[in-house]
Amino acid sequence: MEKLIKNDLLNESYYEIDHPSGLKIFVMEKPDYSGTFAMFGTKYGSVDTCFRIKGEKNYTSVPEGIAHFLEHKLFESEELDAFERFAKTGANANAFTSFDRTCYIFRCADNFNENLEILLDFVKAPYFTEETVQKEQGIIGQEIRMYQDDPDWQVLFNLLRGLYHNNPVRIDIAGTIESIAEINAELLYSCYNTFYNLSNMALAVAGNVKKEDVLRIADRVLKKEEPVFFEQIIPEEPEAVKEKYIEENLGVDMPKFAIGFKENHKSPVRTAKETLLCNLALDVIAGKVSPLYGEMLSEGLINSNFGKEYFIGRGFAAKLFMGESNEPEKVHKKIIDEIERLQKSGISDEDFDVSLKRLYGAEVNSFNDVDDLANSLVDCYFNGYGLFDNVELYKTITKEDIEKAIRDFDTENCCLSVIK
Amino acid sequence: MNIKQICEGVRLCTHKTTQFKTSVVTLNIITPLDGKASEKALLTFLLGRTNKDFPTVTQMNRKLASLYGASLTPAVMKIGEAQVLSLTLTSIDERFSLRGEKILSEGVSLLLSCLFTPDITPDGFKEENLEREKRLLMEKIDSEHDDKRVYSFGRMIEEMCRDEMYGIERLGKKEKISALSGKEIFEAWKDILFTCPIQINVTGNFDEAEIESTVKAAFSSLKRKKEDIIEVRTEFLTESYSSDLVTEVQKVKQGKLVIGMRAGMTYEFDNFPAIKVMTAIFGSGTFSKLFMNVREKMSLCYYCSARLINNKGLIVVESGVETENAMKALEAIRHELDEVRKGSFTDEIIESAKLSLTDMYKSVMDSVGSIDSWFTMNCLSGEFRAPVEYAELISNVSREEIIIAANMVTEDTVFILESEKEAE
Known part of the structure; x- marks a missing residue:
């Protein structure tokens, strides 16, 4: 066929x-x-x-x-x-x-x-x-x-x-x-x-x-x-994180951190829409245009190596924020505060527009190199959707969808990892 | 690929195509690698983060987001003995904008305004911006040091080229950066505007005449003078005059071995095709002698490879090895180079090296990023060649030329990062 x-x-x-x-x-x-x-x-x-x-x-x-x-x-x-x-x-x-x-x-x-x-x-x-x-x-x-x-x-x-x-x-x-x-x-x-x-x-x-x-x-x-x-076989996994804080000393000049919000996993893989909504939510919370990003940058808490990712695969899903900071605990607290604030207040039309345009642009840009295309074809197939599903989804996303995705963050169920 | 001189010391490199969904514009400022490296590195990041129209990071980022998530990336590169300051704007092709917005021309104007109208006062760059960028640059230096492969490579170059400009670090020195004033950066900015060759690369789908007139208009008001423009010249040492072994101990699990060699070149394209093929046979790619022997047969390491830095005439071998095996690996690497010098390699490996290199050159045109880098990597060259021309030069290299090239190579500095012995 x-x-x-x-x-x-x-x-x-x-x-x-x-x-x-x-x-x-x-x-x-x-x-x-x-x-x-x-x-x-x-x-x-x-x-x-x-x-x-x-x-x-x-x-x-x-x-x-x-x-x-x-x-x-x-x-x-x-x-x-x-x-x-x-x-x-x-x-x-x-x-x-x-x-x-x-x-x-x-x-x-x-x-x-x-x-x-x-x-x-x-x-x-x-x-x-x-x-x-x-x-x-x-x-x-x-x-x-x-x-x-x-x-x-x-x-x-x-x-x-x-x-x-x-x-x-x-x-x-x-x-x-x-x-x-x-x-x-x-x-x-x-x-x-x-x-x-x-x-x-x-x-x-x-x-x-x-x-x-x-x-x-x-x-x-x-x-x-x-x-x-x-x-x-994926072993039974308790809902709660195993540790709240992990630190290791590697003698680095610039300390690194990773913050993860664990998701309760019901289905083995996330749908294209769930993935896209979570990525939009992450962008609204801590993307380069977000108030939080600007604030942390001017307060000296993060640098150019700050990033976020919806970390998903067969049998696991977590929202990650990673970067370098001399005060990772402060970054951790600020991110949680901002998520909780957005969960209560919702997001503005402008924030919604800006993030949607940014991620739509990134989606279009991903259709350039033959390496990326072949890779995405395999990836999408293994995850159960089509290569063009994402770009079409942008037309259907509403502000309320993203607000719901932000409300889905479980700010209690989180771990901070630090390398010093 | 089109190259055009559009005013004094300003070169416009364009490649117009509808092949991609992205357009990339890069502004390269070609400055000599010298005692002002820290000033110029800091300047680059100041210019690339905000400008007069968008004076805060968030305002600038919002502007970029409105251009469908365009990105503006400042970077500092070492190309030969030039410190190249670059600002790159990447955006989607406006064919794909949802409401027909003009993206590229707005992007080019934004990029030019970053260079020409930074957010300054009569006293120079503003304190707030200066402090932020100082911190970010110093953290970037620290962060690069934490990558042991990058660190070891940098240390080897520092040792090998300590009496040459090439030994200067491209991002500058932390001690110096922390003491810089807004006024000093302002002077550096004035200096680059009037004295440095500038190359602008544009790749993607655009109106060539429009881009050219925008760039021309922006630069003509500067009235740059020919006699003020400083061309960068790189010093080439054709052979090594001393060979040093430098070791350093750190708390690492895996040691690193880096060997610096002089390739015998007198300028960046001197005998280039033969040296490129020879380096590939010696250590670039999975068919190479280093991969086949030091990794596969001796099982000493996960990576062991050689690369040619033609802009300075160096060949550098890098490997990650257990400290106790470092000398064994060093001897094995030397032995493989000797084998190439003696001509003990098969015709098949020559063919593999050539095929792999020509394949690589032919693939340059398949990515908007690699086309942009190609323009940038050639920003010092008066003679500009398209990638496919190199593919042809490579195919014509003979066995004899490879052996001659290998015999021109002299070992210079060896740097070994050793892992601290764990306490029993």
């Missing part, structure tokens, strides 16, 4: 294809670009540490960091590894693992067909041995250490450990030196066979490409796979 999905406002379109192999494929043809970007991803990330295949009795628990480890190992093969194959085409290939997905990507100006063939082929051809697993432990060990020295990363993960009791979003994406030592070839195959089934994956291609070329290569490389059904 194949659909052409168009948007008149942006003057963009893409194909959504149900490939006979079981894979969902998206193609966005952009003939005025010289390059093409492809992303082949699976809905599998660091939070998937416990699962059960349908029909099996037992749950499988795997070491922390295994999704990321698998990502590294997939590049290897019995003959030429994937990097060596891409070296012959000139493509720039890479991969990443997040909380709830793992993606393999390349960007190229030439030899697209060959590159796509390599991408589909290497991701579908796992090759793990005890020897190669051991070698990777050294490299990933260094990656873990590198992040331990990164205060921006540490302030976020400390916050997550403060917000959550059990949800695996609290563990480091790469795991720990100890947890990765438990990984072996057998465990890697077990995760691979569960999560790298084509029915759990998506391919998105954007750029100077023809849909027919993508499909021809997919037809050739991908074999039909029967779907694997499984449960991804």
Whole structure:
């Protein structure tokens, strides 16, 4: 089955294809670009540490960091590894693992067909041995250490450990030196066979490409796979945060903070509208045009590295404010006071207009680079909505919607993480 | 890509296209990297935050928001021995505005007014703005120091180029910044208006004639004189005269190793294609000798890579390693460079390096941000080339040229950030 999905406002379109192999494929043809970007991803990330295949009795628990480890190992093969194959085409290939997905990507100006063939082929051809697993432990060990020295990363993960009791979003994406030592070839195959089934994956291609070329290569490389059904287990999570305050001393010159408001999670993923409303609410509260931002800046409480984010993924959602400050407790209090003030007073028409225009502009700007487009196609699909849903939603949002989103902030259920 | 001289020392670089939904305009002021680095860095952030028409941060941000969330970003870069002060305005293409507003022309006027009409009194920049920007700049310096990779790179350059202008930090020094007065910044502002080459980059969908006349009108009233304009010249040392090993201990989990080398260049495009390909074979990309051997075979690190800084003729290798393995990694890196010098590399790796570089050059035109950076990175060059021209030069490099280029490289300074031994 194949659909052409168009948007008149942006003057963009893409194909959504149900490939006979079981894979969902998206193609966005952009003939005025010289390059093409492809992303082949699976809905599998660091939070998937416990699962059960349908029909099996037992749950499988795997070491922390295994999704990321698998990502590294997939590049290897019995003959030429994937990097060596891409070296012959000139493509720039890479991969990443997040909380709830793992993606393999390349960007190229030439030899697209060959590159796509390599991408589909290497991701579908796992090759793990005890020897190669051991070698990777050294490299990933260094990656873990590198992040331990990164205060921006540490302030976020400390916050997550403060917000959550059990949800695996609290563990480091790469795991720990100890947890990765438990990984072996057998465990890697077990995760691979569960999560790298084509029915759990998506391919998105954007750029100077023809849909027919993508499909021809997919037809050739991908074999039909029967779907694997499984449960991804997310442990019960108490509503309240685990800690209200977490501090770590890394001897930084500029202290970092992260403030998180935990959301009670009823559904596994947020809808496009819920996400957009929360982002608008965050912008009204502490965006660059908000009175709070101006005040904190002039009082010397924040600097140019202040930001906010609706932090969401499969099984978790929190509103975050992050930045650098010599007085993080004051920032914390000011943000809470401002949310509570807005919850009572509501917002002005002007505030509503300004934030709506700002975020609409950002949405339009996100339709530029082929990398971003392919990435968004996969992301939206995994979250259950379409690429153009957001831009259309702007027409329907009201001031009352944002006021409600602000009222949904639970100012009691919050944690402050500080790196000094 | 179009380059035009529009008045004394002012160059307009434009790339008109409807490919993107965003337009970007950057104003680059090209100043010599010198003893006034702190003044000029502070000035940049003052100019980019507020102006006479929008004197508070919130007023300026509201104005930008009304232009569909346009952003105005001040930045300071080191390009060769130039300290480039830049203000960048990014906005959506007005084809996508909901009520047909003119966005880009308003944005350009806003950008020019930031340069020409800052919020000043006869005594110079206002105390309130000065204090805010001093704090923000000093915190930015602190924050960059907290990134150990950036810090180690900066320390290596500081050591290696301590007798060259290139050793000066682009954001200035905290001690100096904290003591600056509004009057001193005012003088720095006057100075750049009359003596510095300026390059304006415009990328996106716009009316070329309109942009040109707006910019021309803004600059013509200044009446800049040719003899006042200071062209920046970068000193190139073709070889290393001393090789130092500098170590520093900090409370970190992972150590850092940074090696500075002289590439043997006498100006920024001297033998550029061969040196670029050679550096790629040595250490840029997953096909390179450093990646294949030091990371993949020896498993010593997560990253180990080399890059060419052609504006100063340097090659810099960076790696994150355990302190106990630092010397082993250093030896391994030296060994790989020797292998390139001896010509012990395959034809396949040459091909991979060329393909990867040409692919990269061809991709520059696919992003409004990378086109804008391309203009900026070439702001010192009299001879301007489009990215695709480099792709061609790269493809013609021979094995012999690569070996010659590798033999021109001399190691200079090694900086190692060691992790403090944990108490038992």
